[in-house]
Structures are given as structure tokens and as C-alpha cells.
Amino acid sequence: MGKKKPRPRRSFTPEFKAEIVELCRRGDRSVGQIARDFDLTETAVRLWVSQAETDAGERDGRTSSEREELAALRRENRRLREDVDILKRATLDSTGQSNSAG
Numbered sequence: 001m002g003k004k005k006p007r008p009r010r011s012f013t014p015e016f017k018a019e020i021v022e023l024c025r026r027g028d029r030s031v032g033q034i035a036r037d038f039d040l041t042e043t044a045v046r047l048w049v050s051q052a053e054t055d056a057g058e059r060d061g062r063t064s065s066e067r068e069e070l071a072a073l074r075r076e077n078r079r080l081r082e083d084v085d086i087l088k089r090a091t092l093d094s095t096g097q098s099n100s101a102g
Contacts, residue, residue, distance in 0.1 A: 007041075020045055021052040 023034050024045065031049070035042040053059040062070070 017048045018052070021049050024049050 020034060020038065020040070023029065024031050029037070031045050032042050034040075035045045050059065050061075051064060054061040055063050
């Protein structure tokens with residue numbers, strides 16, 4: 001038996017996700033049926049519904065804005081660490097020795 005090829009990664013607009021979440025909340029179709037109707041994975045739809053509930057304060061967890069802020073802070077932290085490493089290497093190269101006591 002051959003394995004199924006993975007589906008190419010797609011991205012969706014926040015408006016599209018909100019429409020799908022609204023369809024799920026109405027309750028006239030199951031999450032699985034909505035996923036099939038729109039050629040989506042059931043897991044993705046369930047994640048969108050869960051995140052919408054978190055954003056609305058109906059469920060515990062990080063809101064979308066908190067997730068975005070955390071991601072931005074992690075990127076900035078990574079960049080600053082790289083800058084410090086570059087400065088350390090430059091200092092070591094120019095003096096021939098480390099600046100640390102030890």
C-alpha cells in the first residue's frame with residue numbers, strides 16, 4: 001500500500017477562518033462535514049474553533065494577539081542574541097583573547 005502524499009501547506013485569511021468558525025458554531029453541520037465541504041482538514045477547523053473560543057474568553061489559553069506578541073518577542077530575542085555573539089567574536093578577534101575574567 002502506498003502512502004498518501006502530504007497536502008501542500010495552504011494559508012487562509014482571518015476572514016475565511018472566521019466564516020468557517022461561524023458555520024461550526026451554528027451547529028447545523030458537524031465540524032467534519034464542514035471540513036469536507038471546504039476541502040479542509042478537520043484538525044485545522046477544530047484548531048480555528050478552539051482559538052476563536054480562546055480569543056472570545058470562552059476558553060483558557062493564549063489569545064491570538066498574545067501569540068503574535070510572543071512570536072515577535074522571540075524573534076527579537078533571537079536577533080539580539082545573534083548580535084551579542086557577533087560582538088563577542090569581534091572583540092575576541094581584535095584582542096586575540098576573551099574579555100571574560102577567568
